[in-house]
Amino acid sequence: MVDCVICSIAQKKIKSFIIYESSDFIAFLDIMPRVKGMTIVAPKEHVTSLVDYDKAFELMKTVLKVAKQIKVELNAKSVIISNLPTQSGHLIIKLYPIKEDTEFPLFEKDPIRLDEKDLMDLLEKLKIEEIEEYEKKKIQERDVEYMEKLKREWEFT
Numbered sequence: 001m002v003d004c005v006i007c008s009i010a011q012k013k014i015k016s017f018i019i020y021e022s023s024d025f026i027a028f029l030d031i032m033p034r035v036k037g038m039t040i041v042a043p044k045e046h047v048t049s050l051v052d053y054d055k056a057f058e059l060m061k062t063v064l065k066v067a068k069q070i071k072v073e074l075n076a077k078s079v080i081i082s083n084l085p086t087q088s089g090h091l092i093i094k095l096y097p098i099k100e101d102t103e104f105p106l107f108e109k110d111p112i113r114l115d116e117k118d119l120m121d122l123l124e125k126l127k128i129e130e131i132e133e134y135e136k137k138k139i140q141e142r143d144v145e146y147m148e149k150l151k152r153e154w155e156f157t
């Protein structure tokens, strides 16, 4: 497969500002946003078409969850949701927080420059805490697996 930035982010090979993560999806800040707080939601697997994606409904539920978080935390008037193609073909959904003074059109605009502090501030506001639930679940699963492995070993001794 061609080098895919979204896959690399999902596999944590590239540093990103993750605001939400589940076993199937990931949401992270766009580091070259058209508007401050612009966020990307994507499946972790390299899916190319929303229409043909068997988890499209779950993906859109995640998109709405993140959009609501953005709307509340950034005090946005609304959140525009778009499904524009990417270079690698990896399906992404872009979320643009809209304020009263947002100028249109948005998509052709030059990216805003954000430094690490701006991004950390946004991350702090937008982070959905379930990310920790997800981590916890992963740890629990690992522990259960480990205990079962131990049990199996004991049974044989």
Ligand SMILES: [Zn+2]
Residues within 6 Å of the ligand: 004, 005, 006, 007, 008, 045, 046, 047, 088, 090
């Ligand atoms: Zn990909």
